[in-house]
Amino acid sequence: MSAVLPTTSALPGLAPARSESTWVGAWRRFRSNRVGLWSLVVVGGFALLMLLSAFGWVASDWGAERAVANAPPTFLGPAPPPVASVAVAPSGPPLDLSAVDPLAPRYREWAERAAQLATTEPTKLQTLPFGADRLGRDVLAKAVKGTQISVFVGVLAALVATLIGTVLGALGGFFGGKVGDLLEWLYNVFTAIPAILLIFAFAAVAGRGVQSVVLILGLTGWTGIYRLIRAEFLKHAVRDYVRAAEAVGASAAARIFRHILPNVSHVILVQLSILVVGFIKAEVILSYLGLGVSVDQVSWGTMLAEAQGELILGYWWQLVAATTFMAVFVTAFSLMTDAMRDALDPKLRGLE
């Protein structure tokens, strides 16, 4: 047979001996989608930025005081000096309070001790490319670091939720019966509580920090993917190829993970990326409310929380920076997901 193959495939006009795999076909369809390709490029760029910032090559000094407080973006020019205060400086010799000031005897001692400590006064810039926040930190560096944290949390939480949903869905759909009923019950319980309350209830006991957010979102967000994977497994479990595998002695685990799972992996991938977008938005809101990342970290949500107060004072740059980064990334990621779904699941094309 193998001796015949080269000659047949060499013949012009004949179909290739091997039909293209799902993934090759999906990639071919994806490539023909210009919007999808561009969004992939943008998402790739963000991924690169995240890697650089994760390894500390960019934005590692986001917490440093780089400029004067609320320094405006460069194109606006330095902020005008504050209007001179109306208080008139007192004239005459300074009042001697040492008789009534209880701290007076210690001032000299403190001044001497302070002189022994070496302090460096950083040169504070008047402007930064994207401006500075209340503490003089570079907004651009914060936005880059915030991207790393927000996207990392979103992706990791989506992976957790997908893992839970896939495993439970596979077990429920494949075995049915008692196991299926138990998992259906669990699903009903989790969906009976409105999502936001479920998140709050988990947040109330989980504490703060990146791991907590990942756990909260992952443990509460698995229901949708469970439902879909369960339906897929119900469908596939009775198909001929699975029964054939059973007939030649493949174990249940082998049938689930080696035979059926690759056939539903496109559903998992699409659901995973839909979850990423949702979880990034959820992380932003949780962090804004103070239920998300801890105070020594920066995410888009904490940036927005700070920006709210700054906006009233006219310092709009942090709001714009966080919003722009988030909007560009989430738009690109959503468009990529749409293109991916179209490429992987041609039946669904044009539905939305």
Next chain:
Amino acid sequence: MTAYLIRRLWQMVPTLIGVVLLVFVLFKQFGGDPAEILGGLNASPEQVDAIREQLGLNQPWWVQLGIFAKQIVTFDWGRSWATNESVANLFATRLPATLTVMTPILLLDALLAIPFALLVAYVRGSLTDRSIMIVTTVALSISFLVYVIVGQYFFAFRLGWFPVQGWSDSLLTNLTVYVPLPVLLAVLVGVAPQTRLYRTFFLDEIGQDYVRTARAKGLGEPRILLTHVMRNALIPILTNLAVALPGIFVGSFLIEVFFSIPGLGREVLLAVNRSDYPVIQAVTIYLAVITMVVNLATDVLYKVVDPRVVLK
């Protein structure tokens, strides 16, 4: 019908038990020690022990589960740990504010999104359709937070059209003075995704054979769209609205936080920040019950909308 209702209600029991167990295990196993939270930082070990005794925390877990179940059934959750206000009173005083804000939002969302979606679905594939889809995709990628921050700053602080935040005791004042801005912002943000979703439902129906038949027998477009297509597309739309309906009780907590509306959503958030377990537990369990009842009501409504549906 009665038999159907009874069976559905009966089926809720295991789910409800599950919800109670979930909340119980979550707070019992992973939450902090209630006695230490209640006692505060300065409590002596004797005080902590006394609180533990009072709450029954020294009892075996099944007794505690019994206490928990009794609280649920008798609607007696005791008092909030943070404010000492009774939880029942908290519900009664916070819910009206939430409903005052959420009812207009839900109604306006649906009333605007349905005609928009029908219109967009009707002109599908055209430039209008595509630009609306692109605009909604971009608009959706911006966090809801940004809309509220900017909207509050621009409309209330800069232009002064609305008060920045506030609440009063009179329903009329609330509706005319304090509610319009939150509702406006929530609807502005909420209409886009709903339009996108409903457009899909309408598109599914517009491609059906019965639409072609209706056109073939010479019906006018308005009648085809409003009578035939609408009625069929209403089923998934109803489902979607039903999913959103329980949210009306807990409210858009973000809206309530931003505009200082003394509603249930803000209260839950405060409770989470203060580790005020009784409030969170009570809200979670009762909202779950409401959600299940609303889902049942939706299923019954299907029957009204679509006579083909058989309730079994």
